[in-house]
Amino acid sequence: xxxxxxxxxxxxxxxxxxxxxxxxxxxxxxxxxxxxxxxxx
Numbered sequence: 268x269x270x271x272x273x274x275x276x277x278x279x280x281x282x283x284x285x286x287x288x289x290x291x292x293x294x295x296x297x298x299x300x301x302x303x304x305x306x307x308x
Contacts, residue, residue, distance in 0.1 A: 273307035
């Protein structure tokens, strides 16, 4: 499960932050993490 917490931001900013975090998200998936939290503040 990927839990996304970002508050009120526009889609362009959300996509930019999410893409920037993709390496860490992919590593967590590879480790078999059950819950991955993305906090894009």
